[in-house]
Amino acid sequence: MDKITVEGVLLTPLKRIHNPKGDVFHGMKKSDIGYSGFGEAYFSTIHFEDIKPWKKHYEMTLNFVVPLGDIRFVIYDDREDSITKGSFFNITLGENNYQRITIPPGVWVAFSGVGKNYNLLLNLANIEHDPNEIERKDDLSEISYSW
Numbered sequence: 741m742d743k744i745t746v747e748g749v750l751l752t753p754l755k756r757i758h759n760p761k762g763d764v765f766h767g768m769k770k771s772d773i774g775y776s777g778f779g780e781a782y783f784s785t786i787h788f789e790d791i792k793p794w795k796k797h798y799e800m801t802l803n804f805v806v807p808l809g810d811i812r813f814v815i816y817d818d819r820e821d822s823i824t825k826g827s828f829f830n831i832t833l834g835e836n837n838y839q840r841i842t843i844p845p846g847v848w849v850a851f852s853g854v855g856k857n858y859n860l861l862l863n864l865a866n867i868e869h870d871p872n873e874i875e876r877k878d879d880l881s882e883i884s885y886s887w
Contacts, residue, residue, distance in 0.1 A: 793878050795876045798874070799873045800867050800869075804833070810835065835855075
């Protein structure tokens with residue numbers, strides 16, 4: 741299992757049930773650790789070698805699942821009261837590492853498309869999208885990380 745280096749981040753192994761007519765990919769149950777309510781679910785794609793820049797939610801808990809392709813997530817903790825302040829955590833999730841990553845409010849996340857084909861992300865968020873509770877850094881260099 742990957743060593744998590746940012747306080748509050750969780751990795752949950754997920755089941756992929758093979759069926760000759762089509763597979764079933766588990767995402768989240770309300771009894772799972774990391775479930776903190778339901779606000780919305782949305783899908784997002786990212787192209788190979790593209791990077792979606794840094795964002796930080798102040799209220800939303802993110803639950804990312806990658807059922808198709810491979811996506812590399814980088815998380816940065818700049819929370820003043822965190823024991824892991826200044827730490828980064830990165831992981832690639834997807835078809836060969838099928839897990840859900842739970843990202844608490846208050847940490848930065850950016851991600852890149854690693855799979856050469858279709859990279860699909862599902863977010864199972866605890867609240868509905870609210871543009872007033874998010875901060876963005878469109879310039880990747882604003883947080884020093886070597887992509």
